[in-house]
Amino acid sequence: MSTPLSPTAEGVLHVQRPEHQQWWRQAVIYQIYPRSFADGDGDGMGDLPGITSRMEHLADLGVDALWLSPFYRSPQKDAGYDVADYRDIDPRFGSLADADAMLARANELGLKVIVDLVPNHTSDEHAWFREALAAGPGSAERERYMFREGRGEDGAQPPNNWESVFGGPAWTRVRERADAPGSAWAEDGQWYLNLFDSSQPDLNWQNPEVRAEFEDILRFWLDRGVDGFRVDVAHGMIKAEGLPDWTGRVEMVGGVDASQQESDDNPAMPPYFDQNGVHEIYRSWRQVVDRYEDRILVAEAWVDPLPRLARYVRSDEMHQAFNFAFLTTPWHAGELRSVIAESYQVNDAEEAPTTWVLSNHDVVRHASRLGFDGITDKVGPNKGIGPSDPQPDREKGLRRARAATLLMLGLPGSAYLYQGEELGLPEHTLLPSHVREDPTFQRTGGSEIGRDGCRVPIPWEAGRPAYGFSPTGASWLPQPADWAEYAADAQAGREGSTLELYRLALRVRRERQLGTATLEDHPDLASPDVVALVSKDPAGTRADVLVMTNIGAAPVDLPAGWTVLVASGPLEGAAVPTDVTVWAQRTG
Known part of the structure; x- marks a missing residue:
């Protein structure tokens, strides 16, 4: 049985504090991308x-909560991350009554519901932006956004040299908009900031009206019963004073271009991300959320290094922040051990949970990403894979993905799953150009493939149209012709399937309370090719669990005195093969 450990004990990575029992500290949260989860009305768009x-699938899977990507009113130029009305449901997805029914069903099944919030920018079809265009320069309406005068003769040059995360300039001139009426805007020399698409104008978070509006939006959804918010681009919103030029470029999902050269005049972090002022906003939001019981804020913040990310989860700010350092770590034992250890170090210092994630709607699915021997500049977590790119080894990718997931779910803290990963879905790498909708693909002229490949509707039933996604067979993105083997009904009850592996792992994780365990290194498995961690009950009443991943070229013997509980793949007798993770119970 376990022996309680002190935080200073040798080899201890994380010590669980007994008072840290809130649901969000160890929850497994399942991300739903509404467009692609399930289509109820047959129009080809999920709703x-x-x-x-399909919610019983999630309850049977064993997750604790759902996170839904945006379902608000939107022209869908960026798949709903261009919000036109934060207090209503886009008709493509249903109605507020449908949202209430969904929340009620989740409550019946014991599932929490987290919704997306997009505070950095709105859609250009938002009422505020339409009012700003009509009101003209100098108006209070324009003060809600980042309007500025242009540089150069007649203001014909953008206010600074910033580039959009989606490619191209980060500024749009009002008079050059396609909808600009010639007479009304002919003398309007202003530009507005759009760090993403030109249809997504950045809000001015120095404006008290903007801050008050979003606090009211929080209360609107909290009053309807949601359990928290995932905050999109949580490291954005505040821009450096004076909007200084910056010669670097940010990759599609937030990583600074590796070629960026840091200097005093040109810092590595762009002057529009991870500014200190964002923390004042979240302290204010935390006060709003804390007036409701057990509600949370989750930061999507692509911030490096990890100690800066930990600032977002200080006790009076966010409850969680996505651990993208873990997601982007190559399939290498030493690097995985290092990022796990550092993640606990910085988060434990703030008494915050460490949050683990391997896939989401912005990155290449890890069943494909891990199908390469190393992450390259061309094919990495932040870039898509197209028909002309090197293709992943599907068998290797799935084997490693199962191992990586079992490693992740064996770690104390909260874990996020992306819809379809429980089916072992790979990236759709063969989508033709004419069906792609990601603005990244359009704004870069196809040089960046974008995120459509991880957003393809998921397969439910092998023998039905659109694999059961839609009753009519319609699908807003085409599904691969060979996905029948991945369908949920083809895997349910089949021993060794990826779906059954997830169900077993989540059940054992809950039974063994791995999410609230203390974690230490295994002292006898210090191989450079193995991650070996021991999960211990802080109270010393449950047997230890070994979490062991072999990333080396040769099988590694399971230590004596351990009995296997779960394995991501077949074992070779008492040996753990390459790219396999096991959970084992101490018996000796």
Whole structure:
């Protein structure tokens, strides 16, 4: 049985504090991308009734909560991350009544619901932005956004040299908009900032009206019963005073271009991300959220290094922040051990949970990403894979993905799953150009493939149209012709399937309370090719669990005195093969 450990004991990575029992500290949270989860009305676009109809799948899977990507009113130029009305549901997805029904069904099944919030920018179809265009320069309406005068003769040059994360300039001149009426805007020399698409104008978070509006939006959804918010681009919103030029470029999902050269005049972090002022906003939001019981804030913050990310989860700010350092770590034992250890070090110092994630709607699915021997500049977590790119080894990718997931779920803290990963879905790498919708693909002229490949509707039933995604067979993105083997009904009850592996792992994780365990290195497995960690009950009442991943070229013997509970792949007698993770119970 376990022996309680002190934080200073040799080899201890994380010590669980007994008072840290809130649900969000160890929850497994399942991300739903509403467009692609389930289509209830047959139009080829997923919707809220479709989600409600498939919710028992999630309860059977064993997750604790759902996170839904945006379902608000939107022209869908960036798949809903261009919000036109934060207090209503886009008709493509249903209605507020459908949202209430979904929340009620989740509550019946014991599932929490987290919704997306997009505070850095709105859609250009938001009422505020339409009012700003009509009101003209110098108006209070324009003060809600980042309007500025241009540089150069007649203001014909952008206010600074910033580039959009999606490619191209980060400024749009009002008079050059396609909808600009010639007479009304002919003398309007202003530009507005759009760090993403030109249809996504950045809000001015120095404006008290903007801050008050979003606090009211928080209360609107909290009053309807949501359990928290995932905050999109949580490291954005505040821009450096004076909007200084910056010669670097940010990759599609937030990583600074590796070629960026840091200097006093040109810092590595751009002057529009991870500014200190964002923390004042989140302290204010935390006060709003804390007036409701057990509600949370989750930061999507692509911030490096990890100690700066930990600032977002200080006791009066966010409850969680996505650990993208873990997601982007190559399939290498030493690097995985290092990022796990540092993640606990910085988060434990703030008494915050460490949050683990391997896939989401912005990155290449890890069943494909790990199908390469190393992450390259061309094919990495932040870039898509197209038909002309090197293709991943599907068998290797799935084997490693299963091992990586079992390693992740064996770690104390909260874990996020992306829809379809429980089916072992790979990236759709063969999508033709004409069906792609990601603005990144359009704004870079196809030089960056974008994120459509991880957003393809998921397969439910092998023998039905659109694999059961839609009753009519319609699908807003085409599904691969060979996905029948991945369908949920083809895997349910089949021993060794990826779906059954996830179900077993989540059940054992809950039974053994791995999410609230203390964690230490295994003293006898210090191989450079093995990650070997021991999960211990802080109270010393449950048997230890070994979490062991072999990333080396040769099988590694399971230590004596351990009995296997879960394995990501077949073992070779008492040996753990390459790219396999096991959980084992101490018996000796």
